[in-house]
Amino acid sequence: MTQVLRVEELTKRFATVTANDRVSFDLEAGEIHCLLGQNGAGKTTLCECLYGFYLPDSGSIFLDGREVTIRSPSDAIRLGIGMVHQHFVLVPPMTVLENIVVGTEDLAPIPNMGIAEKRIRALCEAYDLDIDLEARIWQLSVGEQQWVEILKALYTGARILILDEPTAVLTPQESEKLFQIFRRMAAKGLSVVLISHKLNEVMESDRVTVLRQGRVIGTVRPQDVTKLDLSRMMVGREVDLRIQKSTLGAGALALEVRDLCVLNDKGQRALNGFSLTVHGREIVGIAGVAGNGQKELFEALIGVRSIESGEVRVAGKDLTNARPKDVADHGVGYIPDDRFGAGLIADFSIAENLILGRQDDRRFNKGFLFRRHAVNELAASSMRDFEIVAPSDKTITKTLSGGNIQKVILARELSQSTVCLLANQPTRGLDVGVIEYVHRQLLAKREQGLAILMASEELEEIFKLSDRIVTLFKGEIMGILSGEEASVEKVGLMMGGMSAAMASEVAS
């Protein structure tokens, strides 16, 4: 095969942190190449150097055997390198066609839409992308929006496509479809660079380059290794991918939700007659693609979103439309999906985030002034117990890695929840080592008798932890399955809106 891209000894430093330390790797034509590594391993930095966001401190990049300097994304595009970011850059009220043309053309005063449309249709046909060019972005599913981003890159003539965690927001079926598209692109000679930390999809690529702490640990072919090998390379130690979950009899009724109806931010029904019970010593997993009412459910439960009708009880006490403080005081903790949007304050120190919500607790203040001693003690013990790695408890939270940030939330919420813990996507964006840690913490809390309601898009996680699995689609429960009844296929189909009975039939 012909080599299209080669990176030699690339180094990129940020102040004291070396994000990429003499990184070398190469890319062949028609190859799907995966960059695997934990958060902070340097995958994204490497790609951003390739796309001209950053200028490497040293090292060289060769394109078709010729050395190049990529100073800006426009340089990269000219050289045939395209990138699809984790967060899409699309204008929701505009059509697919307009988004592709406006985002890419060196705009003539009046762009020639006719010619553009023809070219885009040809691309869609070549890669078998079934998308309505006249549809407005907001009408599309997340998966389809991603196709638009890919089309944008192809439209500018990309031969090398870089994608930053493309499957993070997709259902299993959508991810599979995406990989089919990659296969077709590769078959036509395009090269795909994928950033990922999901071992399943990594196994589907042609080659994998594993990064750890800014260094390349090795480049391997998936057929030569096992998932365990890869996770060992990635984390640098043995990782237990299988967690033993003890069988516990469910305890007392802790959370009771009846006929809940809640509106979303646009004023539309996000939950429609949602009913569920969670007992102590039980983890109930909510499977479903994000945006099907999970966020609204949790927000209604903790008292920050008003409940139109229905009832919420925690340990028998009616907490329908209660104030957030009252809900917390009744022993309910919440781990939100959006860490900085809902979980903690980016510009606060670790210690401040750890007492957030408990600042009025007499333990931490003597009326007007804080008890520094008590606050420091809490910070020290939390950082020790939850293995939060930081220079000190005064460190500003936003400078921490994703895993440590999540541990700050865990430390606070786990100690606050005495009856019930709510968790929305508790491991989103975390790497294997931390995911394993979060899972162990959740299971430990289960053993202690807590009732846990957790929503996740990762079916693997749902299956690993849950005693019962609830599938949520468009604000309604498609079915509640016990751990034994559920299969990935069945739940996957239900996540797409199929009823439990139908899904069983199709699956069998």
Place this chain on the structure above:
Amino acid sequence: MNAAFLVNRLGIRFERRPTTSVAMQTVAVLLALAVSFLVSASLIHLAGADVAKAITLLFKGAFGSQKAVINSLVQATPLIFTGLATAIAFRARIWNIGQEAQVFAGAMMAYWATLHMAGLPRGIVLPATIFLGFLGGAILGGIVGLLREKFRVNEIISTVLSNYIVLYALSYLLSEPWRETGGYHQQSAKVTEASRYPAIEGLSPLHIGFLIAIAVTLGLYVLLAHTPLGFKIRAIGHNPRVAAFKGINVASMSILVLVLSGGIAGLAGSGELFGVTHRLRFDSLQGLGYTGIIIGVLGGLNPLGVLLAGMLFGCLLQGALYMKVLAGVPNAIASAMEAIILLFFLCSTVISRYRVRRLK
């Protein structure tokens, strides 16, 4: 995450620093001050005055003698209050632009009260006027807060409008009901001896308003840094959504912030009335609120920084007064200098977050 970047065809580019050090920021502020003086100097030159002489006079007027320093501090006193009023509101991301009205309201409330306290001893009148000065501004701030939280009225709009409403209300009061009988100017009669702020021993005309300003500065510093209340104020400023998720009542906290902010601004008004002019009139109060916004921002919204910035501007005003009289430099230059300092300061804080890199 993604660095903000800017590619320059000259072969350099700017990259965002992950962190900005205190030393770096100090250098940036000092540079900003130096550049501001350069630009101001050229303004003075354009105004037709002798630059060297004018600048010398500026410094002499501000620091040249003990009396100059004392006068600078007198000028600084109300600005420290309005700067602190800005700091507490802006820390909570509440854009109170109504310090101007709150200054007036504080003075008006306290003045109104003295009309009904004739003959009472100083021991009662003095604390009462201080408290009522605070109350006047606080009520106005509270109204803005209620409008904001109950009716979703944007506080920028309501505070800016309140500046006009209160200004015209005072104009009415001073044109008839409160006007000095037989007086020619639009001003009140002199306030009673008992209500006047005593001067600090040996530092006359510096009055106890300055000590109150220092006390409020320290109080606000402790409040923001070391108390649960200040913690909640900072929390709603950084991220009201997260604060609400963690059980903080954002609406009542916002109203409280506006009450405190308005009250502190009100202290500037009563301080000028009872400490300096001893009459209720416009000219001495006008502009204190707006300048306070500049000072709050210059002080980094930190009470101690505000104290420093307030004193700096007090010196600037006092020096400019001297410069105007002795070098014939127009008064407006001082206001222009305030704005110039703010602009360069704002630029410097942004620039200090970036570093320049040379492309190979």
